[in-house]
Amino acid sequence: MSVSHERSQEANEYMKERMLFTPRMFQVINTVAPEVGERFADFYNSVWADGALPRKVKELIFTAVGVSYRSPACLIHIIPAIEAGATDEEIFEAVAVGMLAAGFVPNGPGIPYAFQYAVKVLEIAQKYRAGEPWEYIKPHEFRV
Known part of the structure; x- marks a missing residue:
């Protein structure tokens, strides 16, 4: 079951904002389950965000x-x-x-x-x- 193109693009943009890129696999995953991509981006950002190391x-x-x-x-x-x-x-x-x-x-x-x-x-x-x-x-x- 796929989601709308707009919703998929929204998830791709969400990922790009938090991760600075949207992985190819998530460009596909986001067409079916954009919430998965968004949650992954949140997790990714929690590790990769500026901290002791930029x-x-x-x-x-x-x-x-x-x-x-x-x-x-x-x-x-x-x-x-x-x-x-x-x-x-x-x-x-x-x-x-x-x-x-x-x-x-x-x-x-x-x-x-x-x-x-x-x-x-x-x-x-x-x-x-x-x-x-x-x-x-x-x-x-x-x-x-």
Whole structure:
């Protein structure tokens, strides 16, 4: 059962106000259960809002984690980091830390592989700032 387009858009905007972006999965979920997206945004904001660490730093940390584990879904956090005021220099330093961490975490992907994700984050940031279309990295295929 879907809800009206207006209600779905309202939930998307609610999420963007609180999260600084609307995740793709919630753009779909909000067409069926917008209250779920809104509650998630409230929870998210309770963790990510400025506190001892400013939101920008939290988003950069999460982006660095995404680079270190080669997680395509985590790379989206560069968008709210930019919206929270992250500079290109801050983004570079964060993804460099994530790239190095990839070589030290147990079963980590290694620095050369994380480097690909670090480059992708920098490309996404440039495209986002320029208003150009951008995409996530496709997730790895599961092998049996």
